[in-house]
Amino acid sequence: MTAREVLDVDVLVVGGGVVGAAMALALACRPAPAAVDPSGLPGLRVALLERTPPAPFDPLGEADLRVFAVNRASQRLFESLGVWPAMISRGVNPYQAMEVWDARSPGRIRFEAAEVGEPDLGHIVENRVIQWTLWEALEAAGVEQICPAGLSWLQVMPGGVDAGLDDGRTVHAALVVGADGARSRVRSLAGIGLDSTRYGQRAVVANVSTGEHNQATAWQRFLPSGPLAFLPLADGRSSIVWSTEPETAERLLALDDATFCAELGAAFEWRLGPVNATGPRASFALIGSQARHYVRPRIALVGDAAHTIHPLAGQGANLGFADVTALARVLWSRPGRDPGDLRGLRTYERMRRGDNWLMMRAMEGFSTLFGSGLPPVEMARGLGLILADRLPAIKNGFLRRALGGAVKG
Ligand SMILES: Cc1cc2nc3c(=O)[nH]c(=O)nc-3n(C[C@H](O)[C@H](O)[C@H](O)COP(=O)(O)OP(=O)(O)OC[C@H]3O[C@@H](n4cnc5c(N)ncnc54)[C@H](O)[C@@H]3O)c2cc1C
Structure with a gap:
């Protein structure tokens, strides 16, 4: 043309x-x-x-x-x-479980593909x-x-x-x-x-190696400053999305690799052992x-x-x-x-x-619910997660939505 x-x-x-x-x-x-x-x-x-x-x-x-x-x-x-x-053939990585927990309450919920008769909960794809x-x-x-x-x-x-x-x-x-x-x-x-709506947060992203394999699980910990996710890559590493205040994001990007890995490991409660290495880091404004x-x-x-x-x-x-x-x-x-x-x-x-x-x-x-530090909200959040984890009807409803409405049962 x-x-x-x-x-x-x-x-x-x-x-x-x-x-x-x-x-x-x-x-x-x-x-x-x-x-x-x-x-x-x-x-x-x-x-x-x-x-x-x-x-x-x-x-x-x-x-x-x-x-x-x-x-x-x-x-x-x-x-x-x-x-x-x-x-x-180029690399999609199925994940079989998803685990979410709260930094300020005992609340925790785990979803397994097998619970809803599915081979996986989705795929992590670049x-x-x-x-x-x-x-x-x-x-x-x-x-x-x-x-x-x-x-x-x-x-x-x-x-x-x-x-x-x-x-x-x-x-x-x-x-x-x-x-x-x-x-x-x-x-x-x-x-x-x-x-x-500006959420007043930035997401720091990086691909990191941990002491343990990612267990084909998508992990998310709700911190007071925002959620921290570890998504499983095919080679055993994880792709992280760490949503936090803009000043913290800026500081995390400026850290040397070893200090960043140590802070990341602690924020993630070392669920996959220590964070041993990180690739390049970047951040995005969340809107x-x-x-x-x-x-x-x-x-x-x-x-x-x-x-x-x-x-x-x-x-x-x-x-x-x-x-x-x-x-x-x-x-x-x-x-x-x-x-x-x-x-x-x-x-x-x-x-x-x-x-x-x-x-x-x-x-x-x-985001608001998990960002709140009010004690009654913290308690309700913890209880809500524990209850949802034990009630199959609620859990399956969440799963159906996460899979895009395409799951049996
Ligand atoms: C930190 C972070 C993590 C995320 N994680 C996930 C996730 O796990 N799962 C998920 O589903 N989503 C995720 N998202 C969201 C996801 O990245 C976006 O929703 C998705 O990439 C949008 O794709 P798009 O094609 O609409 O837009 P874009 O990827 O922005 O593509 C737009 C294209 O248009 C082109 N373009 C722009 N202007 C012009 C022009 N005038 N003329 C010609 N071309 C033009 C650009 O070059 C670009 O190629 C995440 C987002 C962020 C910020």
Whole structure:
């Protein structure tokens, strides 16, 4: 495509992170043809616009600092897109248990996959494994990859939308999907407002080696300053997410490796023995946000462009993949119809916005509950965890939600 040419497609997806790449693939090759669309029409003509080319996957490369606890619903999406086997070959790590405990009360709860007849509770997968595998599949599915290039402007017209790129090219589409992350340009160009809450915390992330193997368990300890999670990597190490006050995060990043490992081990009560080594460290600001609308005529938002949540339950990317599944279902259920038609887009918004809002509020509730140092709250928290641990109905309810509503019983 030269600077003067206008590329004409059905759908332009802006942002080729894990959510945008899954979106482009889901629209280019139908995920469940017989179940959703009996028309036999070919997939939509899709283009993916991304500013930064993803690095090719290197099996010997250092594990990504961004790893996701992929739930069962997201796994099903990857299976339906035919990319799960390639992700398995690159490294997905199933975890069989999850243990959560409170630093200021005796409260503790443990979930086991076997309790609900599941082989695992999900998989820990690196961002680079998901993104690169999806990008490879995009090529085979005939998705036009416009990369590197950024979105500059949008002009919505009754019959379509023109998207201007920062290198002067133009793409004409029936629908533009904004999957361009928390600072979405599509969202701002479409004039969609954002309600956001700064949690006053940063998350420090690193991959660490411990004295003991990670036991294929996702661990989380609620400290007064925020939750500390250890997620199991395939090589026995753990990927940590330590949410804490910004000053503490800054101090933790500045520590030498040995002092950082010692502080981390103590904060984690040495559950896996001493922390022996750490890879590079980074930190992210934690912000909860929800776009005031997910759709506008010929525009739809998915993933972090539409919502961000506290990472304490590891659900951020999973919610984005649920958006992808919902929007693809809506578009496939209307074969031959204009993909930018607002009625269809509103169905997608109704399917997802309430659900995402509930998850965001639930995470904020957990964060407040576990952050409180008031003695009655501490006592109730401890008792609540102990009771929930002993009541199968409550535990299974939590598990169903964590697995993305995809568990038996
Ligand atoms: C500390 C931490 C831990 C987390 N842990 C988990 C977890 O365990 N499980 C989980 O499910 N989620 C987790 N999350 C959340 C998860 O990282 C995000 O929800 C997810 O990565 C969002 O993906 P996305 O594709 O929507 O956005 P992004 O990953 O932000 O991708 C957006 C893409 O758009 C591109 N882009 C932006 N602007 C433009 C433009 N103008 N033109 C072209 N391209 C553009 C960017 O280059 C980027 O590639 C965590 C988040 C944090 C901060």
